[in-house]
Amino acid sequence: MEPLIHYAPYTGWxxxxxxVIEWSIAIVVYPYITGLVAGAFTVSSLYQVFGFQRLKPVAxxxxxxxxxxxxxxxxPLLLHLGHPERALENLLTPHWTSAMAMFGYFASFYIVLLMxxxxxxxxxxxxxxxxxxxxLLGTAYRLLTLGSYDLxxxxxxxxxxxxxxxxxxxxxxxxxxxxxxxxxxxSLKSREWWSSDLMPVVFLFxxxxxxxxxxxxxxxxxxxxxxxxxxxxxxxGLAYTVWAFIMVALVxxxxxxxxxxxxxxxxxxxxxxxxxxxLLIPYFVLQFGIGAILPLLWLxxxxxxxxxxxxxxxxxxxxxxxxxxxxxxxxxxxxxxxQEISKTGRGLLDYQMQVFGREGLLVAALLLLAPLxxxxxxxxxxxxxxxxxx
Amino acid sequence: MKREAISALxxxxxxLRKIGLAGAAVATGVxxxxxxxSESAPARKSFPTPGYDWTKHRWAFGVDATKCIGxxxxxxxxxxxxxxxxxxxxxxxxxxRYVYLEGEDKPRIDxxxxxxxxxxxxxxxxxxxxxxxxxxxxxxxFFVPKLCNQCEHPPCVQVCPVGATxxxxxxxxxxxxxxCIGCRYCVQACPYGARWFNEEKGVSQKCYWxxxxxxxxxxxxxxxxxxxxARIFGDxxxxxSPISLFIRNNRVQALKPETxxxxxxxxxxxxxxxx
Numbered sequence: 001m002e003p004l005i006h007y008a009p010y011t012g013w014x015x016x017x018x019x020v021i022e023w024s025i026a027i028v029v030y031p032y033i034t035g036l037v038a039g040a041f042t043v044s045s046l047y048q049v050f051g052f053q054r055l056k057p058v059a060x061x062x063x064x065x066x067x068x069x070x071x072x073x074x075x076p077l078l079l080h081l082g083h084p085e086r087a088l089e090n091l092l093t094p095h096w097t098s099a100m101a102m103f104g105y106f107a108s109f110y111i112v113l114l115m116x117x118x119x120x121x122x123x124x125x126x127x128x129x130x131x132x133x134x135x136l137l138g139t140a141y142r143l144l145t146l147g148s149y150d151l152x153x154x155x156x157x158x159x160x161x162x163x164x165x166x167x168x169x170x171x172x173x174x175x176x177x178x179x180x181x182x183x184x185x186x187s188l189k190s191r192e193w194w195s196s197d198l199m200p201v202v203f204l205f206x207x208x209x210x211x212x213x214x215x216x217x218x219x220x221x222x223x224x225x226x227x228x229x230x231x232x233x234x235x236x237g238l239a240y241t242v243w244a245f246i247m248v249a250l251v252x253x254x255x256x257x258x259x260x261x262x263x264x265x266x267x268x269x270x271x272x273x274x275x276x277x278x279l280l281i282p283y284f285v286l287q288f289g290i291g292a293i294l295p296l297l298w299l300x301x302x303x304x305x306x307x308x309x310x311x312x313x314x315x316x317x318x319x320x321x322x323x324x325x326x327x328x329x330x331x332x333x334x335x336x337x338x339q340e341i342s343k344t345g346r347g348l349l350d351y352q353m354q355v356f357g358r359e360g361l362l363v364a365a366l367l368l369l370a371p372l373x374x375x376x377x378x379x380x381x382x383x384x385x386x387x388x389x390x
Numbered sequence: 391m392k393r394e395a396i397s398a399l400x401x402x403x404x405x406l407r408k409i410g411l412a413g414a415a416v417a418t419g420v421x422x423x424x425x426x427x428s429e430s431a432p433a434r435k436s437f438p439t440p441g442y443d444w445t446k447h448r449w450a451f452g453v454d455a456t457k458c459i460g461x462x463x464x465x466x467x468x469x470x471x472x473x474x475x476x477x478x479x480x481x482x483x484x485x486x487r488y489v490y491l492e493g494e495d496k497p498r499i500d501x502x503x504x505x506x507x508x509x510x511x512x513x514x515x516x517x518x519x520x521x522x523x524x525x526x527x528x529x530x531x532f533f534v535p536k537l538c539n540q541c542e543h544p545p546c547v548q549v550c551p552v553g554a555t556x557x558x559x560x561x562x563x564x565x566x567x568x569x570c571i572g573c574r575y576c577v578q579a580c581p582y583g584a585r586w587f588n589e590e591k592g593v594s595q596k597c598y599w600x601x602x603x604x605x606x607x608x609x610x611x612x613x614x615x616x617x618x619x620a621r622i623f624g625d626x627x628x629x630x631s632p633i634s635l636f637i638r639n640n641r642v643q644a645l646k647p648e649t650x651x652x653x654x655x656x657x658x659x660x661x662x663x664x665x
Contacts (some may be wrong), residue, residue, distance in 0.1 A: 007479050013499040015583025019479045022574040022587055082572015082592025089571060095553035100575050189545060189649045190581040343583050344665050
């Protein structure tokens, strides 16, 4: 029988109550997922709002990806709460000074917006299937039409207007949904590692690169599974986007770390000892080194040399995988790292990650895989591929 | 085409009306519940001490670190009075030991979660400081009791997403255990490490100055248990209360004043190393 509580061993001086690390890998996965939601939506909006025509082949896939990950967003939180049955209090009787109270509103607003925008985007397909299919599937599609079978030019123009404005409204929605998490950490006085004005911005830009990277991987994998040629212009568009935003993310993360070291506030020695010790590999090697600088250099090289064809696909996809790793490590280094550095500034704790249990490694892995499985299923009902898109 | 537009408009209006009614129903269901929560704790029928007016008191706590002998009776008394889990990792109050050895600039600090100290008492429910400096040359050593500072501007209250933790008019920061959702944001926000999560109950807890005792005119359990008077408690509205005299007769300080929290636990005799 697993013990209820897992204590963190420590070195140096820590407060007695700190020996229980409260925010686990589930709380690492949560901002990772909302980041993917925000990032995927950004890709979709780059096409819908900013007219990046190159990204048309992935625009609807991005929308579906955002939706699939969004469906699983509340799960890590519900698994973490001591009283998940009281979770709705957050929405119904929020305490307005709390950044965490914003979750309910951003999440509710954004999921509704996503569902409505997805409906508009896939309406022609829904109508077509409603008229064609029979049985349970046919009934499902007919229900989804919400009574409207109008596919005239005027109706489609109306749809496009809705999609456009929803895509615009969705940008602050998605970014608020993810950005508030950065504020949850950055606004605290209790931990030097978290306390930073830059935190929400760092979270947002790393979210964008994770979302774009995810779309790269999903697009390449989906083309491979469907045995169709990859649109290299689209892939290059995604590659340019992730390349640009990696630079911004690196600058911001670098600035944040530089500020901590430069200001040299009380507790900085512990932070420096920590990043040179237990966090050396997760922080400098994985998050910054092979996760960000390596893909940046590789992408820069491919852009400079005008790489194309298979080499481009391999290079961009591998870079995207490294970026996905980097952003996960960033969430890990913030959430777990912050708690491993004692509030005393004089001690370090060692997070004991559980494998089983509500907030264990297995559950975390499932939380990351389930949205992908859902996406796989959903693309059967709402094919986002270019030939079927609105 | 136009007929469809009109019927669509009518359908839309009907739909919105339905949503509006549903929303109103939810609101009328929720508002009375919310209104009840904005009543003060002592005004509620469930409050155990009728007639206690929290606007008439201004509680404060004092710690005289020059007197503490590290016996840890306060820690044991608190745990038994308040049903705090008998582990070495959940404390409403705890005592820290600071030892400066000869030739060392930085003190060696330990407390009740230290495995050596746990071994010294032999149990996680009884507390002792292990005799680990027996052969060493100790230059300076002292004990510092710690507890919730019941801050004037509590960061824990600020971050609670549902308002389960709140500051009473008498200065004590309380937690409604029936409302706390157990997110542990408050535990992260407290700079002093005063809060902890009760895994059995699924809620966050902390020292609340034995509210159930002080509202009846009693002292908190730790103050009562201390054999040397290192802990002082009282009402600042009474200029002759122990705490008022303590603050008036000593140079007092608070922990981490740079945070702007304005703690209401006043320390005498701590050292630059104490955080």
